[in-house]
Amino acid sequence: MEDVGIILDLAVAFGIATLAGLVADRLRLPVLIGYIIAGIAIGPQTPGFSVNDDGIPQFATLGVAFLMFALGVEFSFKQLLEVRRVALLAAAIQMPGTAAIGYVAGQLIGWGASESILLAGVFAISSSIVMIKLLLNRGEATSPQARYGFGLMVVQDLSLVPMLALLPVLEGDSENLALTVGESLLTAAVVLALVVVLGVRLVPWVLYRVARSQSRELFLLTVVAIALGTALACHEAGLSVALGAFLAGLIVSESEFDAQVLSEIIPLRDLFSTLFFVSLGMLLEPAIVIEEPLLFAVAAVLLIGGKALFGAAAFVITRINPVVAVSAGFLTAQIGEFSFVLAGAGLEGGIIDGGQFAFIISLALVSIVASPMLVAVAPRVGALVGRLPHIVDPTVEALEATATGVELRRHIIICGYGRVARVLGGALERRGVAHVVIDINAATVRDLRGRGVNAIYGDAGSHAVLERAGIHEARTLAVTVPDLVVASAATRAAREMNQNVHIITRAGVQGEVSTLRTDGASEVVQPEFEAGMEFTRYVLRRLGVSSRELDVLTSRRRARFYDHADDQLYSDDLG
Known part of the structure; x- marks a missing residue:
C-alpha cells in the first residue's frame, strides 16, 4: 500500500x-x-x-x-x-x-x-x-x-x-x-x-x-x-x-x-x-x-x-x-x-x-x-x-549643493521621479509650467539639473526639503512615489506647512486611499484602477458607446471607487 x-x-x-x-x-x-x-x-x-x-x-x-x-x-x-x-x-x-x-x-x-x-x-x-x-x-x-x-x-x-x-x-x-x-x-x-x-x-x-x-x-x-x-x-x-x-x-x-x-x-x-x-x-x-x-x-x-x-x-x-x-x-x-x-x-x-x-x-x-x-x-x-528638536535631517547638509537657486511662485512640486512622474514632468515642460522635482536618487537629480530642470536631492517628507522646494508658494504638490511610508510622510509634512496647497498623492492599493486622505491629500490616484478605467473606455468605445455616456459612466465609477475606499469595493458594474 x-x-x-x-x-x-x-x-x-x-x-x-x-x-x-x-x-x-x-x-x-x-x-x-x-x-x-x-x-x-x-x-x-x-x-x-x-x-x-x-x-x-x-x-x-x-x-x-x-x-x-x-x-x-x-x-x-x-x-x-x-x-x-x-x-x-x-x-x-x-x-x-x-x-x-x-x-x-x-x-x-x-x-x-x-x-x-x-x-x-x-x-x-x-x-x-x-x-x-x-x-x-x-x-x-x-x-x-x-x-x-x-x-x-x-x-x-x-x-x-x-x-x-x-x-x-x-x-x-x-x-x-x-x-x-x-x-x-x-x-x-x-x-x-x-x-x-x-x-x-x-x-x-x-x-x-x-x-x-x-x-x-x-x-x-x-x-x-x-x-x-x-x-x-x-x-x-x-x-x-x-x-x-x-x-x-x-x-x-x-x-x-x-x-x-x-x-x-x-x-x-x-x-x-x-x-x-x-x-x-x-x-x-x-x-x-x-x-x-x-x-x-x-x-x-x-x-x-x-x-x-x-x-x-x-x-x-x-x-x-x-x-x-x-x-x-x-x-x-x-x-x-x-x-x-x-x-x-x-x-x-x-x-x-x-x-x-x-x-x-x-x-x-x-x-x-x-x-x-x-x-x-x-x-x-x-x-x-x-519633530524632535535634536533630530537633524541629513538632507539639510545636501541642500546647498542641490538647491536650484531659482525663485519659484505658483509652481508645481513633484515628489519622486519614476515612470509616472516623468510623464507629468514632460507635460509640464512642454507647456512651460514652472515646477521643481524632489528625489532621493542623486544620479536622477544630477541628470535633471543637467537638463535645466529644477531638482532637489532629499526626502520629500522633510520639512527642510519642502521649504527649499518652495512649498509655501506652490500651487500643487504631486506625490508620485509608490511607497506608502514615504507618500504619507510627504503628504503630512506638506499639509502642515501649507494648508492651501493642492496635494495629489499616489496610492499603491485601494486600501491606502483613506489613509492618504487623512494625511491631508486633496486627491488620491490609484494607477491600476485608472489603467482599468482607460481599458474600459477603449473597449466600450469600440462597442459604440458615445463619448458623453462614457464620461458619465467613468466619472460615476471613479467617484464610487475613491469614495468607498474603506470598503475595498471593486464593482464590475460601471453603471
Whole structure:
C-alpha cells in the first residue's frame, strides 16, 4: 500500500493554514499570524490531530530559500552597496544594544552566565524571513526601509558565523579557539567570493543558453537549481541557507532574465513560505508560557521593546529620514530562523537545556506575532521623532549643493521621479509650467539639473526639503512615489506647512486611499484602477458607446471607487 503520510501532512497543513489565514484576513490581521496559529493547532504540543514534525519543517526550509532568492532578484548589488554605510553603522549600534538586553533578560529570569550570553546572541539577530513577508504584504519590498533593513540583516547573518564558532567558549572548551574562529571566517569568505565571482560570470551564460530552448520547464528547473545550489554551498561553508539564496538572487538580478526568473519563482515562494510560518507554530510549547507567565512576559517585553528601541535609534543616529529610520528599525524587532540555529547549536552543546530552548522558541513566536503591529505604527512614530528638536535631517547638509537657486511662485512640486512622474514632468515642460522635482536618487537629480530642470536631492517628507522646494508658494504638490511610508510622510509634512496647497498623492492599493486622505491629500490616484478605467473606455468605445455616456459612466465609477475606499469595493458594474 502506498505511503501517503507526507501528502496527508501537507494537505492538512495547507488546509488549516488557508482557513486560519482567511479568519486572520477577515479580522484585518496579517495572514502570517493565521499561519502560525494553524501550526499551533496541528503541532505536537496541542491536543487533537498532529502532523509529522519532521516533514513540514523540511519543506519550510524550501520556503526560506525561495523567499530570500526572490528578494535578491528584486534587489541588486548596487542597491546594497548604496546602503552599506548606514547598515554597518546601524549594526554596530543595534546588535550590541540588543545583545545587552538579551543578557539582562537572561539574568532577570534566573539563567546562568553562559545561558544569558547565548540569549544575548539570540536577541542580536532578527528574522529576515518575517521582515520580507511583512514588506510583501504591505507592498513595500523595494522601499527605502526595506533596503536599509536588509542591509542590516546581511550584517547580522554574517555575524552568525563567528557566533557559532565562539560557542565552545560557553561549553568550556576554548582550546584552539582562535584557529577555529579563523578557519570559519576564512572558509565563509572564500565561499562567498567564489559564489559571487563564478555566479556573475556563469549564471547569465547558463540562463541565456536555457532560455534559447524556449522551454519554460527547463528554465524553471534551472532557476530552482541555481537558488538551492547556491544556498547549499553557503550552508556547507557555515553560512545560512537564507543568505546563500539571497546571494543567488542578487546574482540573477544583474542579468537580463531577472523579470522572468521572478515570475517563475513567485508561486513557489508563496507556497513554501506558508509552511515556514506553519512550522514555527508547531514549535510552540504552551506549557512554557502557562507555567512561568511573569518571567515570560518580562523576557518578551525586553525582547520586543528593546529590539524596536535599539533598531529605530540605530537608524535615526545614522541621520536618514526619521520615518524611514523608525520603519526600518521596527522591522527588526523580532527573532527568528537564525536565532533558532544559534539556540539549536547551544542545545546540542549543552549550554542550554530543552526547557530553555522551548522558552526561546516561544519568545520568538510572540515577537513575530507582534511584528505586524509594530510595522503598522512605525510611520506615525517616525513622524513624531522627526519633530524632535535634536533630530537633524541629513538632507539639510545636501541642500546647498542641490538647491536650484531659482525663485519659484505658483509652481508645481513633484515628489519622486519614476515612470509616472516623468510623464507629468514632460507635460509640464512642454507647456512651460514652472515646477521643481524632489528625489532621493542623486544620479536622477544630477541628470535633471543637467537638463535645466529644477531638482532637489532629499526626502520629500522633510520639512527642510519642502521649504527649499518652495512649498509655501506652490500651487500643487504631486506625490508620485509608490511607497506608502514615504507618500504619507510627504503628504503630512506638506499639509502642515501649507494648508492651501493642492496635494495629489499616489496610492499603491485601494486600501491606502483613506489613509492618504487623512494625511491631508486633496486627491488620491490609484494607477491600476485608472489603467482599468482607460481599458474600459477603449473597449466600450469600440462597442459604440458615445463619448458623453462614457464620461458619465467613468466619472460615476471613479467617484464610487475613491469614495468607498474603506470598503475595498471593486464593482464590475460601471453603471
